[in-house]
Amino acid sequence: xxxxxxxxxxxxxxxxxxxxxxxxxxxxxxxxxxxxxxxxxxxxxxxxxxxxxxxxxxxxxxxxxxxxxxxxxxxxxxxxxxxxxxxxxxxxxxxxxxxxxxxxxxxxxxxxxxxxxxxxxxxxxxxxxxxxxxxxxxxxxxxxxxxxxxxxxxxxxxxxxx
Amino acid sequence: xxxxxxxxxxxxxxxxxxxxxxxxxxxxxxxxxxxxxxxxxxxxxxxxxxxxxxxxxxxxxxxxxxxxxxxxxxxxxxxxxxxxxxxxxxxxxxxxxxxxxxxxxxxxxxxxxxxxxxxxxxxxxxxxxxxxxxxxxxxxxxxxxxxxxxxxxxxxxxxxxxxxxxxxxxxxxxxxxxxxxxxxxxxxxxxxxxxxxxxx
Numbered sequence: 001x002x003x004x005x006x007x008x009x010x011x012x013x014x015x016x017x018x019x020x021x022x023x024x025x026x027x028x029x030x031x032x033x034x035x036x037x038x039x040x041x042x043x044x045x046x047x048x049x050x051x052x053x054x055x056x057x058x059x060x061x062x063x064x065x066x067x068x069x070x071x072x073x074x075x076x077x078x079x080x081x082x083x084x085x086x087x088x089x090x091x092x093x094x095x096x097x098x099x100x101x102x103x104x105x106x107x108x109x110x111x112x113x114x115x116x117x118x119x120x121x122x123x124x125x126x127x128x129x130x131x132x133x134x135x136x137x138x139x140x141x142x143x144x145x146x147x148x149x150x151x152x153x154x155x156x157x158x159x160x161x162x
Numbered sequence: 163x164x165x166x167x168x169x170x171x172x173x174x175x176x177x178x179x180x181x182x183x184x185x186x187x188x189x190x191x192x193x194x195x196x197x198x199x200x201x202x203x204x205x206x207x208x209x210x211x212x213x214x215x216x217x218x219x220x221x222x223x224x225x226x227x228x229x230x231x232x233x234x235x236x237x238x239x240x241x242x243x244x245x246x247x248x249x250x251x252x253x254x255x256x257x258x259x260x261x262x263x264x265x266x267x268x269x270x271x272x273x274x275x276x277x278x279x280x281x282x283x284x285x286x287x288x289x290x291x292x293x294x295x296x297x298x299x300x301x302x303x304x305x306x307x308x309x310x311x312x313x314x315x316x317x318x319x320x321x322x323x324x325x326x327x328x329x330x331x332x333x334x335x336x337x338x339x340x341x342x343x344x345x346x347x348x349x350x351x352x353x354x355x356x357x358x359x360x361x362x
Contacts (some may be wrong), residue, residue, distance in 0.1 A: 027206040035208040039259070046218060046255040048298035048329035055300055056326040058259055060210045067206065092210070140210055144325035147212055149261035154207035 022158035025082065026070040028131075037062055039142065056144045064106065064135040069123075069157055071130035079162045082123035082132075084155050086114045091152040098146025101138055101153060108134035114155075122157065212259035212325075217266045219358035220253045228351070231338040239343035243289070246336040251295060252305060253331035254358045258322040266360045267319040268305075268330065273354075274312035278347035285310045285352070287339040292332035305332035310354070317356070 029035055039060035046055050069082065086101070093099045093116065102113035114120045123132065142151060221227060229246040237244065256266040275282040289309035295302060305318045318330045 029206045033206055035206075037208060037210045039210055039213050041213050041216075041257060041259070046216075046257055046300075046327045046329075047220075048253060048255070048295065048300040048302045048331060050300060052300045052327070058213045062208070092212075138208065140208075142210070142212075144212070144257075144259050144327070147259065147261075147325040150212065151210040152207055153210065154205055156205060 022081075022083065022160035023072060023075075025072075025157040025159055027155075027157055028068045028070075030066040030068060032065070035062060035065060037138075037140070039140070042141070052145075053143075058142055058144055058147075060138075060140040060142075062138045064104075064137045066133060067109075067136050068131040068133045071127050071132055071159065073130075075159055075161065076127055076130060079126050080124070080159050081121060081162055082157055082159045083119050084112070084114060084122040084157060085119045086116050086153075086155050088117040090116050091154075092147060092149045093142065093151055094146045094148055097143065099140065099142045099151065101140050103139070104137045106135045108132065109136060119158075124162070212261075213257070215259060215262070215264045215360060216255075216257040217264075217358045217360040218253075218255040218257075219268065219356065220251075220255075221356060222250050229336050231336075233338065233340060235346070237340065239340060241341050243337040244340050246338065249333050249335045251331065251333050252317075252356075253295070253302075253329060254318065254320070256320060256322055256328045256330075256360065258325050258328070260325075262362060263322045264360050264362070265319060265321040266328075266330075266358060268317040269314050269357045269359065270310065270317050271314045271355045271357070272310040272312060273352045276349040276352045278345070278349040281345045281347060281349070283338075283344055283349050285312055287342070288336060289339065290334045290336045292334050295331050295333055298329065298331075300327055300329055302332075303328075303330040305330060305334065 037060040039058045042057040042059050043050065043055055088096070090099055096116045100113060100115050104111050109123050110121060112120045112122065138153075140151070140153065227248070227250050229248070229250070231244050231246045233244050252268075254266060254268045256264055258264050272285045275284050286309060289307070291307045292305040294304045303318065303320050308317065320328055320330045322328050
């Protein structure tokens with residue numbers, strides 16, 4: 001009985017992998033290397049008559065912060081795509097509907113939004129030099145019903161040649 | 163400990179082995195994914211601290227409400243409770259943003275009596291009934307019925323069991339017991355202080 005359960009778990013793990021895995025990139029905030037944000041309730045005056053989907057939300061926003069992506073030499077001068085990947089399991093969040101991140105950029109990286117488990121296009125074009133840099137501002141929206149403590153947003157970045 | 167006070171003046175006239183298996187499966191999935199992705203590059207991360215917990219107390223959502231009981235000479239002491247007006251809506255909201263459960267308690271502190279000169283009516287003659295507030299999709303623990311005592315008393319207490327908002331409340335109708343014949347006159351006003359507190 002135990003063996004059958006373990007086999008089932010392995011199968012699910014394999015199916016959840018992205019279809020195309022590129023080369024991982026190192027990322028860094030400047031002057032960072034990491035950021036810490038304090039969140040606030042989206043609706044401060046909670047009332048039972050409000051829609052729980054709104055009443056339980058809390059948000060955290062960052063100022064525009066410089067972020068660097070270190071590009072391997074093999075990709076310099078090539079037409080590439082870079083993807084931001086949010087891991088399916090986010091520390092502090094108990095499900096994919098419990099968190100959404102939206103970001104704005106200043107023209108090098110692409111703006112976008114993502115939920116846990118998603119892979120989103122973050123850059124496309126020809127890279128002339130490393131590191132690739134832009135300023136980025138985040139807005140995190142989380143549902144307190146799926147929160148179990150401090151949240152760690154730790155995305156992965158993958159590069160692929162087009 | 164944070165407290166929020168509301169005051170309620172009173173006036174009376176004599177006329178509130180399966181769960182463990184699931185965990186194992188999750189760990190197994192994560193380990194498999196890491197293995198097949200290959201080496202990990204260092205990544206910048208952001209930590210987000212949940213908002214602090216809070217408790218919010220509302221009575222009728224505006225101003226300082228006042229309850230009036232009118233008892234006619236013919237009704238006096240006949241044992242039939244006299245309803246005060248108006249009915250008031252009470253709500254205590256508890257916001258839990260972090261990993262720690264909060265317990266919130268609504269407390270009322272009443273004086274010993276309502277006075278009319280040297281004459282008095284004990285506060286224990288005043289009671290309330292509570293009805294669920296309509297249209298509360300967030301769910302509400304209904305305040306239990308009760309009656310006042312002199313000094314502080316717990317009206318309702320709720321403990322969070324997960325993150326998010328929790329509520330306790332009700333539409334409260336107050337009653338004068340009307341079991342005793344008192345000297346005619348205007349008794350009160352007396353003030354009842356309602357406090358919402360949370361721990362931790």
